[in-house]
Amino acid sequence: MNAHISGIGMTSERTRNRLVERLQAEGITSQHILQIIAQTPRHLFIDEGLSHRAYEDTALPIGMGQTISQPYIVARMTEILLQTGRMDKVLEIGTGCGYQTSILSKVSKTVFTIERIRALHMQARKTLSGLGLHNIQYLFADGFNGWPQNGPFDAIIVTAAPQSVPEKLIMQLSEDGGRMIIPIGATETNQELVLIERQGNKVKQTFIEKVKFVPLVSGIKR
Numbered sequence: 001m002n003a004h005i006s007g008i009g010m011t012s013e014r015t016r017n018r019l020v021e022r023l024q025a026e027g028i029t030s031q032h033i034l035q036i037i038a039q040t041p042r043h044l045f046i047d048e049g050l051s052h053r054a055y056e057d058t059a060l061p062i063g064m065g066q067t068i069s070q071p072y073i074v075a076r077m078t079e080i081l082l083q084t085g086r087m088d089k090v091l092e093i094g095t096g097c098g099y100q101t102s103i104l105s106k107v108s109k110t111v112f113t114i115e116r117i118r119a120l121h122m123q124a125r126k127t128l129s130g131l132g133l134h135n136i137q138y139l140f141a142d143g144f145n146g147w148p149q150n151g152p153f154d155a156i157i158v159t160a161a162p163q164s165v166p167e168k169l170i171m172q173l174s175e176d177g178g179r180m181i182i183p184i185g186a187t188e189t190n191q192e193l194v195l196i197e198r199q200g201n202k203v204k205q206t207f208i209e210k211v212k213f214v215p216l217v218s219g220i221k222r
């Protein structure tokens with residue numbers, strides 16, 4: 001790994017390992033996920049001025065009023081999907097800076113990711129291809145519609161919160177054990193992370209925990 005990717009000082013391996021210890025203390029058990037997080041240069045997904053905070057377990061601003069998700073929640077959502085079934089084809093709604101996308105790309109064959117803000121979509125593509133991650137397909141569009149041409153998906157991860165589960169996304173889950181992990185809630189202070197599992201036309205919902213995400217917004221922003 002070159003110094004840019006491996007980091008020094010506040011972005012070094014030692015700092016990253018402290019983040020991993022913290023995630024373990026918070027209940028993340030998947031060694032696979034912890035290892036991927038330890039190897040992912042989160043500082044390259046945010047503005048250089050914030051690099052020194054890249055390995056804190058917090059969400060941080062990425063511009064355009066959006067955030068990079070908290071490492072704990074990225075780990076938790078990915079761990080749940082990994083533990084509940086197949087991960088060959090995964091759809092992500094809300095690329096943002098691409099941090100969650102990079103973690104998904106390490107545990108699935110192909111990641112399909114959708115972002116509604118053009119500037120973030122472009123920047124994420126650049127960051128992720130710069131890291132040599134090539135099993136990712138990008139779409140600049142409104143994620144409420146999903147990506148029907150590439151479905152059905154083994155798993156769908158939504159990284160912004162709608163008021164209710166978008167019906168079109170449920171329709172794009174594999175009928176044979178497709179799962180969706182999604183924050184649901186009308187206000188930022190009252191959101192719940194929910195796991196949805198599909199078997200044929202049966203859909204089971206499980207409450208995971210209280211969360212705080214930016215809202216899922218319809219339409220695109222050029």
Ligand code: SAH
Pocket residue numbers: 066067068069093094095096097098099100101114115116117120141142143144159160214215216217218219
């Ligand atoms: N996955 C990111 C989290 C980004 S925050 C990470 O790893 O840090 C959520 C993102 O969802 C924002 O970039 C926001 O623009 C995007 N978003 C919100 N509504 C959307 C929609 N309808 N379709 C696609 N992306 C959306």
